[in-house]
Amino acid sequence: MNKVLPNDVFNYLEKKSYRDWQLEWDSVSGIEAAIVVPAICEFENLKTLIQSLSKNDTDSLKKTLLIFVINNSVTSDIDVKLNNQNTIKFLRQLNTGDSSNHLQSEIIKSGLRIGLIDACSEGCEFNEKLSGVGFARKVGMDLALTTFDYSIPGKKIIISLDADCIVDTNYISEIINYFTVNSTSVANIEFEHNFSESKINSSGIIAYEIFLRHYVTGLLFAKSPFAFHTVGSTLICDHKAYITAGGMNTKKAAEDFYFQQKLAKHFRVERILTTRVRPSARESWRVPFGTGRTMMEISSGEKNIQVYDPDIYLILKNWLELFYSDLSLNIESLISETKKIHPELFNFLTNRNFIRDWTNILENSKSTKQLNYQRKNLFDAFETLKLAHYLRDKAFPMMEISPGVKKLFRILEHNYKLDLENGNIISDKYLGKLLTEIRSVEFSLYENLNQ
Known part of the structure; x- marks a missing residue:
């Protein structure tokens, strides 16, 4: 089905997009939202993500396209390439209606629409210079612009997600509703790291999320226009904001930080608090820094999570x-x-x-x-x-988590009933309570500032 693209979309794609990759999908009308997922060596995680998305309501699934960018570089390890080929095969089976097992049957019956960009087969692989999560996101998001039904009035929404996540059953409907009702251009969706996974350092990931929220809460207190999380799996914008910001960058890491910074210079970054995405708390080699790399450093003893002095x-x-x-x-x-x-x-x-x-x-x-x-x-x-x-x-060295959070709460004039431990924190239970509290404080501060 040939679509007539608006002038701004056509001009952007002519100037900014790469033409070496194609989107495989059953082209249909009515697409108003696209979820873009870069994936490298994610065969098992990807199945879990698809299953969680397939549990969203049918009406939302009909107007949404899930786009996977299965990618590796020409120099990637053979195990990575084989994993990606299994992923490609699995996704193509879903698109042809080949239900060889219960999981595939369940996904196919849900009506979830899936698109596939093959950036991993011979002749389609990313070159070493461009390979990375930023370039994969860009390829997927640029091609997402070609899938929207621009004849339908209203927002055309680009949703950034990662393959190691799971989402709530109201994930898609809440995003579409929020952007439509509030005429939103850019938003972050609320996140909670998945602590239920086996083989994770639970105290490490809880401490890391406290660090992230301590910083953003501090920025909210300071009334910074950049008081938002920069987690790749939480970023959402409409197609006009995407084009205004010049599209996704091609950085190998922190692509989400720099892209959201560009968006925030033109638009207010809002927050959707009525649904959640749950990123993995696993260790990962995929990017040079971020959650996965931090978890590796914590497990190896290279890193001790602390927070900024408030x-x-x-x-x-x-x-x-x-x-x-x-x-x-x-x-x-x-x-x-x-x-x-x-x-x-x-x-x-x-x-x-x-x-x-x-x-x-x-x-x-x-x-x-x-x-x-x-x-x-x-x-x-x-x-x-x-x-x-x-x-x-x-002037202000990093602080251990407990006194650092206590000092922040004091500055915010927030009364916290749980006694705060001093020094290094050992108890996962205590850390969990502290995380719950700082989440609550962050949400309240955001809502008070945006009333």
Whole structure:
């Protein structure tokens, strides 16, 4: 079925997309959402993901296409390539209605629509320079643009997911409903790492999620425009936002961070709290950093999870209030007030040539709207993280989880009834309670800021 693409979609694909891969699917009308899943050596996990998606309601499944990008590089290990070939075979059997076992029959009967991009067979493999999760996501998301039924009014939604996840039964319907009702352009879906898996370091993954939520809660407290999680399996945007941001990047890791940063410079990043995605807590070699790599380092004893000193969030809060105020329009006032907040903040900005760059922006910005965009462009998510690292190294060392969370709660004036242990934490039960509490605090802070 040939589709007439809107001009913005056509122009984007002409300029930004790669043409070496094709999407295998039974082309139908009515597609309004596409779930894009990069997968390398994920045969078993992929079956679990598909099964969880197939339990979503029939109406949502009819308007959704699940796109797998099965990929490896030309230099990947033979075991990886064989696993991918088994995956390709399994997906093609689903698309032809070949139900050789109960699982396949169950998936086929659900009506789940599946698309496949073969980037793993001989002649289709990624070259070593491009291979990686960022490029795989980009290939899938770009081709997703060609599947939407643009004759139907409303949002066309691109959903990023990973092969090692499971989702709730209302996952698709809640995403579509949220984007439709709220006219949303960009959102994160709520996540909880899957602690029920066997062979995982439960204390390690709980501590890691506490670290992630401690940082985002601190950013929410500081009222940063970049106060969101950057987990690849939680990111959602509509097709217009995707094009505005220039599409997915091709980084081998942190592709989700940099893509979401670009989106946040143009759109407010909202949060969907009414459903969940549950990423795996496994160890993984697939990317050079992130959850899987962190779990490997924890298990090997290379890493001990700590959290930032919340004084860093206080400095960030004071800095953002200054930077987004009229005082920042006068360079001398900006310098003077910055030094009052903390001398290391001023040193950081000096080292990053901030004053020079901001002076240039002030001289060339012609409107308040342009100036506010340049504020987010100059001091973005990456600069925020760089500031946290700089203050960590110069003045505020990392803290053990228990006292670090206790200090954050005190700054937030949050009363926590469970006695907080000091020093290193051993009890998984205690860690779990702490994670539950910081999740609750984070959600409340987000909702209060967005009322």
